[in-house]
Amino acid sequence: MIEAKKISYQDIKALALKRIRNKTWPPGSIMPGEVELAGEFGCARATVNRAMRELADEGFIDRKRKAGTRIKASPTRHAKFTIPLIRDEIESSGATYRYALIRRDTPKTPDWLRARLALSLQADVLHLKCLHYAGSKPFQFEDRWINLDAVPKAAQQNFEMTGPNEWLVQEVPFTDVELTFSSMNADLQTAELLGVSEGAALFTIERITWLEKRPITFAKLYYFSGYQMTSRL
Template sequence: MQEQKRTGFQDVRDEVLRRIEDRIWPQGALLPTELELATEFGCARATVNRALRELAERGIIDRKRKSGTRVAVAPVKQAKLEIAVMRQQIEEINATYRYALVKQQQIPAPSWLASQIGLQAGAQVLHLHCMHYADNRPFQFEERWINIDAVPQVVEADFSHTGPNEWLLAEVPFSNAEITLSAVAANAQLAEFLTSSPGAPLFQMERTTWFQQQPVTFVRMTFHPGYRMSTQY
């Protein structure tokens, strides 16, 4: 009974990875060419190509025309941070999500914001303060600025029951963004909303979002004391 399935790109990928892990091909070593590997594995070159391309995307190997394929020496590890909507993130830990709008006003962009995200000085922005709760305990304090020029319909939106993030995701999907993570000390406002003591260390994530080169929103999310963000690779 031949259980031999045809050699797929995953087989090639895994076998190459195994040889690298087992130091059959040590760091910096030159791998056989795609053609040679295709012959060895008894498959088409395109199959080998796809396998190696995936490993290259993961940073496991470096590929260069003419020079060939080498085992990466100092691989830059890439961890994928999954950024989900708060509601989803909270419901994933089996907690009840609750949202509250704290404050909403239309103002001219403060100069720090204008320079932060690249706005005209004095452009009108919508400024929001929101709270996200998990099982009625403070989870995240959100301070957000939305560029009204970029999404004029925002002035009609109702943020009293749904967070601006969910609204924006529906209006301006697939934007690109820059994220900054840091640790900050709780000021009076944060301490109050997150029920921490003033000065307590809090985890903060800031995100600037653009859509087709145009700044859309800047958000500063501060999490409850003890919050930890995890990921794997």
């Protein structure tokens, strides 16, 4: 008789996953309760609880008090990929990172931006355009707007040596981020900056950051043609 050694929450996770996959616990059904499983595996309920909690976090099951734990019909897989600082992204590919400020001004806040960030009528913004290079090639064009109401000290910063993203991450805490990925044809100006032909398909990210409901910054990032973002889950 093989000794059972000790059972970890990871073992239970793996076992439960196996039962979900081979439909011992079919999709849509309720699996045994924590007490029962703890009995079966000969461990404490807390151990089962942790395993199940993680499976729920990972989207395989739904748990409700009193109702029990139900196998999801179609597991919600969620990609969980890291958003690296652009400097790190470039340097980790082996290339040298270089940054250039193209333009810095404080225009009248455009209406689309005010609407997008729910800014008040008198909110001032700082507008920056920058290029990030990998070696000698343009890698990303950044069109950035900073809410000076929320980040007044950005007005004192010239951003000639340090990119706004790097500066903001160091200086301004944030709590919420919205990312929007899309694709667009390069207009003439962007094409020239990135060194591609007009109409080339560009991968773009829009990024809005808040600190507890207060909008901090809006950035539109245009990547060079051919950029790929990969994530494993």
